[in-house]
Amino acid sequence: MLTLHKSSFKHLSAAILALCCGFASTTANAQSTANTNPAPIIGQVDNGGAILSSEIALVVSLDDNQVVYSKNADVIRPIASISKLLSALVITRSGLALDEKITITADDIDRVKNSSSRLSVGTTLTRREMLLLSLMSSENRASHALGRTYPGGMTAFVNEMNATARQLGMTRSRFVEPTGLSPMNVSTPRDLVRLLQAVEKDSVIKRFSTSDDYSVITSNGRTEQYRNTNRLIRNNDWNIRISKTGYIRESGQNLVMYTEIDKRPMAVVLLNADNRLNRFADAVRIRHLVQNDYPSLF
Template identity: 30%
Template sequence: MKSRIQSLVLIVLLCLHPVLASAAPQIPAPPQLDAKGYLLIDFNTGQVLADINADERLEPASLTKIMTGYVVFRELAEGNIRLDDQVLVSEKAWRTGGSRMFIEVGTQVSVEDLLKGMIIQSGNDASVALAEHVAGSVEAFANLMNAHARRLGMTNSHFTNPNGLPDPDLYTTARDIARVTIAIIREFPQYYAWYSSRDFTYNDITQPNRNPLLRRDPSADGVKTGYTRAAGYCLVGSAKRDDQRLVSVLMGAPSPNARATSSLALLNYGFRFYESHRLYPAGQPVEHLRVWYGEQEVLSVGPATDVFATIPRGDYGQLSARIERTAELTAPIAVGARIGDLVVDNAGRELTRVPLVALEAVPEGGLVRKAKDHLLRMF
């Protein structure tokens, strides 16, 4: 009773699976891909399923626009700009080379149209116009990009422009690009929907989405291509099948077809050999624990966040969960107080650990309750 660490095994929910599976067959190695670097990650858990040179600094080309989009989405969320803001197109934006939305100098274009022109048409001109509207200049906007990158933990990235045109000080990694991509999907689903648009028309010019995955895989809904001679062919993909979403990042492929087939191979590998489950929803009780010296004797506890697990396909029956708490529970206890961790194991190996919190308050009990609990603890 007085042990400082108590573990309670929770198997009830996880054992609802009809049959306990035997050990799953060994997962084969990921496909061999012709690219400078790549990464495949599960959206819900952050578990990396395949990677090569994921932390090598590489030129991102137009993958830079994923970071540009994130900054603009944050500005929208904070109320600093609006989708219907009319942006005056500068000569600098109009003259920007490479892929274009075909905005014209001196005209006014809405933030929403500029975002679609950047996301769907990969418009370098749209990226510059957005940067100038948000921050006043490309240089000031790049400072915003780097500030958000640091906040997101993108420790191997540095941005100098919003469109990815070559610059010796512009670089990122497959892991960092995956991080900002996941942030967009999680924080801004209403804007992420634009990444699956098949085409966009502006100024009577219709351009298709450059992402080949949208035409090759019905489960794909993003994200962005990129190319410069130095960077090679790049592609960030995301697809959702049932309740599982994967994000792939491929950088430095030798051809457009190679980046498409390699990205699809990565996604198919992940979906074929791994499965992802939400085991416990946030805020739902998983156990009722004894509380001493409180107005009530038991406390409902649950995870502070959704508990997901990414496992080899067929391993569901080998999952188990346990509660680890750091001390016995004594009142008063506030709602949300951390009382330990919910730990999920796969075949005895720790898979994930999530804070376990009090789902209700337990006020301090009266003298009679305290005296009773004191006697119970003595004997």
């Protein structure tokens, strides 16, 4: 069992501050299509007293699917834009042409949270670009447009999201729309580990979720530059294969990653951190503790 001690964190402050500030580029790898039957997660460790900002956390060593850190790992929570990973998997498995042009319409405007978007109505991009912006920078209009233009429309798309979740063994997850703006999109850390295992095998999702930046020209003639919402992507100390952030008021600040720690594949799920930066600081804390304080775990 992994137990975190307050004394360990006194030595982490400087390291965490340094690691969360200056970042350089990192490169994503490509692999084959997703396996719909990831291996079961083994074991349960309860570290409810750990000093993390995130209310809910789960870290799994994917070499053997052993839980190495757990905090409220079976709680069902709104997951916000983490939903976009599943939306992307539906698109990549659909066989739809990624070079097909899609135009943002008034239907893609957020009526749930009234969030803003730099993708103005009338902007036309390829499905590939919409998928990239959805994963890399969590662009809600792009994600909604992907669902809207799916064969059968939004209803068929959401049905396929839920069917895909069931195929992956995400038995405690439910989805009502593709963006994650609705608090009715819910899951658990254990289900999200299964999702990470599946999407890591998808070369498109793998590349797009870890891309650093991309520029598009919108319908008003402006060039808009988008960046990855996960600042750890720009830190060479990390080898991140899958990344997604998410936030709505009901979910708190979220971060999920398929990454490597000491060359071992790890799924990291951090939900409901108390602010945007602390979700990244929590990831650094987990990584530091696994690397330096608990080598006997492996």
